[in-house]
Amino acid sequence: MPAERLLPDTESQDLIELTREIAKQELEPHAAEYEAAERFPREQFRLLGRSGLLSLPYPEHWGGGAVPYETYLQVLEEIATAWMSVGVGLSVHTMSCYALAEYGSPEQQERWLPEMLGGELLGGYALSESQAGSDAAALSTRAVRDGADYLVTGAKAWITHGGEADYYTTMVRTAEGSEGISCLHVAGDTPGLTAAPPEKKMGLTGSTTTQLLFDGARVPADRLVGAEGQGLxxxxxxxxxxxxxxxxxxxxxxxxxxxxxxxxxxxxxxxxxxxxxxxxxxxxxxxxxxxxxxxxxxxxxxxxxxxxxxxxxxxxxxxxxxxxxxxxxxxxxxxxxxxxxxxxxxxxxxxxxxxxxxxxxxxxxxxxxxxxxxxxxxxx
Structure with a gap:
């Protein structure tokens, strides 16, 4: 039986009920098949986007839902109850939008956030590396300024939606030390960026997890989010x-x-x-x-x-x-x-x-x- 909710208002209650209906009808029936086949549920993410569920905690003027985080998380719980891979994917997508929403310039926000929140684009979050998991400050993927671009070289590990995402919120090293980490908004089709074969995991097999390989990937400098050194x-x-x-x-x-x-x-x-x-x-x-x-x-x-x-x-x-x-x-x-x-x-x-x-x-x-x-x- 569905979990009982104590929601702050009728609008939130209606949103939870809508989510529960979508999850029951459109997600749960496909979960076992997709997980067994290790099939990425991209069409389900598009459905959530068209339903307005990929943008809930962000402001309306960028196309967000402007709902409290309390409500957003209960929506997320309903989706994960039906299909954990999709719930985790929605959480990662929401986190991938955070850097631009909180630290991006007004120009960057107007340029990218409406598409990111509109449902057609899916995001990834690239922080971890094979030798820099829990110790995020030890990351070594490097971005070197080259005219109007950054040249990015290195490898990211354990990236949810690796090879499937349209963009990656990516932490790179631009100088030494913990204050030498910066954040780049990297397009998924950037030349020099490739995804390694998916990891063979014991669970969440419908959710693609890969390494991201940067081989002199050229990222325009206007995709720097915040200031250099603000990435950590x-x-x-x-x-x-x-x-x-x-x-x-x-x-x-x-x-x-x-x-x-x-x-x-x-x-x-x-x-x-x-x-x-x-x-x-x-x-x-x-x-x-x-x-x-x-x-x-x-x-x-x-x-x-x-x-x-x-x-x-x-x-x-x-x-x-x-x-x-x-x-x-x-x-x-x-x-x-x-x-x-x-x-x-x-x-x-x-x-x-x-x-x-x-x-x-x-x-x-x-x-x-x-x-x-x-x-x-x-x-x-």
């Missing part, structure tokens, strides 16, 4: 909001697993009774429900702080940590409720369990989240 600040600010997106997706995945487990336990009989009446199962399901609702509360709390202009970075890390750990636990327990059936591909919970692992890793591992939380506690 932009990246960390983007991640604070992006982690809330991953938290919402993780809650959606956990909700899907809980719904499947409850449905199975109601119809599966042993010893003459539905197994949901057995205390061992009902306690397990109760703990799963408590984990889902607690995780949802953490991301909503952080989102409300963000909407009010309050500091929310620590709460974002808490939400990402709590929600993704909960998703791993709930999906594992869902497999247990289904028993042997849960270990087969005849039921979706085995896929949910595989998909739940990577949210504990990307957008900053959960060990990094603990460091962020502890550092803020130390510093008051």
């Amino acid at each position: 600040k932009i990246a960390l600010s983007s991640l604070a909001s992006g982690r809330l997106g991953i938290a919402a997706c993780a809650v959606g995945l956990a909700q899907a697993a809980l719904d499947e487990a409850v449905g199975y336990a109601k119809q599966r009989s042993q010893f003459g009774s539905p197994i949901i009446e057995f205390q061992g199962i009902e306690f397990l399901l109760a703990d799963m429900a408590a984990a889902v609702e607690s995780a949802r509360a953490t991301y909503l709390d952080a989102a409300r702080r963000r909407d009010r202009g309050m500091p929310f970075a620590r709460q974002s890390s808490v939400a990402k940590l709590i929600a993704t750990d909960a998703a791993m636990r709930v999906t594992t327990d869902a497999v247990q409720v289904l028993g042997g059936a849960g270990y087969t591909r005849d039921f979706p919970v085995e896929r949910y369990m595989r998909e739940a692992k990577v949210p504990q890793i990307f957008e900053g591992t959960n060990q990094i989240q603990r460091m962020v939380i502890a550092r803020q506690l130390r510093n008051g």
Whole structure:
């Protein structure tokens, strides 16, 4: 059954209901097939764009939806409940728009944001490298000024939508040290930019993840977002909001697993009774429900702080940590409720369990989240 919502207004409630209808009719029926075939759901992203769901937290004058982050994240949760790869993709796209929306010049914003938010263009976010994952300041992809352009050389790793995106918000090194990182808005068809073959992953197989290879790629200097040296600040600010997106997706995945487990336990009989009446199962399901609702509360709390202009970075890390750990636990327990059936591909919970692992890793591992939380506690 759908999760109950406490939404701030009727308009938000209507948006959630619209999203739930689209997710149920247009996303969920295709998820298992696309994931099994490792097929990228580009047409589904276009559908979300035409429905106005790729632009929700951004201002209306660029074509955005101007909705509170609290509402946007609940939309994201609904989509992830139906199809985790699409939910994660929407979160990444939203994060890829953040740099221009918050740090771009008015000219850049008017030039690019309407198309980025309109649904036909899909974005990627290129920060990580093979030797610079958690240590973002150690990245080595270099951009050297050459007249009116930057020449970019290096490799980015673990890029969601790699090879599929129309543009990449890309962090590059323009000077030494942590203050030598800059942000470029790179077109996907830039000469000298190629995507490596997709990674072979245990889950989210419908979501393409690749390396991006820059071989003297020529990027016009007017695609520099913010000032030179501002890239790390932009990246960390983007991640604070992006982690809330991953938290919402993780809650959606956990909700899907809980719904499947409850449905199975109601119809599966042993010893003459539905197994949901057995205390061992009902306690397990109760703990799963408590984990889902607690995780949802953490991301909503952080989102409300963000909407009010309050500091929310620590709460974002808490939400990402709590929600993704909960998703791993709930999906594992869902497999247990289904028993042997849960270990087969005849039921979706085995896929949910595989998909739940990577949210504990990307957008900053959960060990990094603990460091962020502890550092803020130390510093008051």
